Amino acid sequence: RKEVEQDPGPFNVPEGATVAFNCTYSNSASQSFFWYRQDCRKEPKLLMSVYSSGNEDGRFTAQLNRASQYISLLIRDSKLSDSATYLCVVNYGAGRRALTFGSGTRLQVQP
C-alpha cells in the first residue's frame, strides 16, 4: 500500500469553481501534514500546514481526519493561477524530519 495516496487527476474545472482534493496516509503515527504546490518542472512550495482542527488561508481550506487517516484540501473560487499539481505531504515525527510526498493531484483551471 502506498504511504501517501492521492487521486492523480487531472481535475479540469472552470474559473470560479470550488474543487476538493483528498489524500490518505498509511502510517497512523504520522504527526505533521502539509499541502504543497508544484508547478511543472519547478520545486515544491508549501501551500499550508494542516491542523487537526482544520484551518483556512484565504480561498484554501485544509482538513485532517486522524481516525480515517485522511486529509483534504478545498479551493474556492478557482483562479487560472491555481493550475498546478497539489502534493499531500506527511511527516512521521518521532524525531524523523523526512517528508513523505504523495504523487500529487493535477488541477487545470480553465477560462
Next chain:
Amino acid sequence: EPEVTQTPSHQVTQMGQEVILRCVPISNHLYFYWYRQILGQKVEFLVSFYNNEISEKSEIFDDQFSVERPDGSNFTLKIRSTKLEDSAMYFCASSLGQGNEKLFFGSGTQLSVL
C-alpha cells in the same frame, strides 16, 4: 524573501562518472536536505543533515551518495559513480529546525545520466 540556491540548473554526465551538485541553503537555517524527483514520479527524500552530520537517510541514499558541508555556506551532494537510474531532478532544501518544519526548496538541478 531569502532563498535556497542550487547550481548547476542542468548537469549532463556519462554513466560511471562522479557528479557534485551544489546548494547554498538559507543562511540562518540549521537543517539541510536533499530530495529527488524522477520524471513523472513523486518527490522522494534522500538525506537530512544537521550539525555537520547526517541525521536521517532513506534506502535510496546508498554508498554511492555522500553529502558534505565544506564551508559555512555550501551543502553538496556527491554521486560517486552515476547510473542511468540516477537521472532525476535533485532538490536541495533547508529549514530553521527547532520545531519549525517549513522547508524551503531550491529550484533544483536536473541531472541527466547518458
